[in-house]
Amino acid sequence: MTTDPAGSAHGADHGENHAVYVYGIVPADVEPEARATGIGDPPKEITVVRFGEIGALVSDVPDRPLGTPQDLTAHSELLDGSAAVAPVLPLRFGAVMSDAQAVERELLQPNHDEFRAALHELEGKAQFVVKGRYVEQAILREVLDENAEAARLREQIRSAPEEVTRDARMALGEIIYRSIADKRAADTRLAVDVLASVRPAVGERPPTHDQDAVHLAVLVDLSQRGELEEALAGLTEQWNGRIRLGLLGPMAAYDFVMKREPEG
Template identity: 80%
Template structure:
């Protein structure tokens, strides 16, 4: 995405009467780069519908149902690529409107001031996702050292036939689950504290795996990306061999903006 001049009228290709996929709201001076690709095979061209100080990124929809893995990837790559250079208010995947004129008339015009204010809040900022996963052997060893009951059950089960130890295995599984849940809460707080100097806006995400230790979305000034990476590097050193950390982004601020559904 690049920025340039902007008008006050619809500026997308395709014409009225053809349904379009709507990806995001952006400032009106945004111009898609030639390589910007929407959904479809071959990828559809991304164009812009403008109204006042805001615009919508749109493309023609393919003549088939939406929702393939390739569609989802194209949607997120377009939004994340745009978020690296301009404020982006992402819409949920599959937002479709009846034609270009309805994008201006029903989405941009009635929500102009709200969208403009939200874009101003995101100026110079982007979302990153911090993900940490426990090293299984390390966290299990830690848990057994801390919980004598779990250690006793683990020893009891060692070499015992599975058919005669069902209850004990279930009890041990419940202890491990509760312990991991407690550890996740503590380690998430440690991660939030470690990032405090970057002054992020933080949203805790639910775990996607039983061994997730940390799952955070953080909204930061892009100028502080180096500080974010440095803070996580220090945390990774503290957790070496216990938690594996990763950082994703920059990406659109999925966790921090209202995702209005167009009515098309």
């Protein structure tokens, strides 16, 4: 995506009664790059429907049901690529309106001031996701070293046939689950404290795996990306051999400004 200060503030040229897919809201001066494509096979061309100071990234709707993995990837890739160069309010996957005129009349016009203000707040910012997962053997050793009952159950299980240790295995599993949940909460607090140096907006995401250690969405100024990476490098060193830490982004601010699917 690029920005064009002289860009038109009028709707894009889509035929009447031609359904359009809506990806997100951007400033009116945004112009799609030639290589920008959306959903569909072959991928549909991206255009902008404009009203006033805002616009909507749209494409034609494919002549088939939506929802393939390729569609989901195209939706997020377009939004994430846009967020790297301009503020964008992402819409949830599957937003379809009857035509470009409906996008202008039913989505952009009635929400113009709200969308403009939200885009202003996002200027120069993007979302990143901090994801950490415990190293399995390391975290199990940690739990066993810290919990005498867990260590006792582990020895009981090792020294008896499997068919007679069912209750012990269930009890040990419950201790490990609770211990990891407690450690996850503590490690998440530590990560948030470390990231405070870049003054992000932070959203805690639910774990996607039993051994997830940290799962945070952070909204930061793109100018501070280096500081964010430096802060995480310190955590990576501190947690070496215990937690594998990764950073995803920049991406659209899904966790902070996701707009509902428009009616139309």
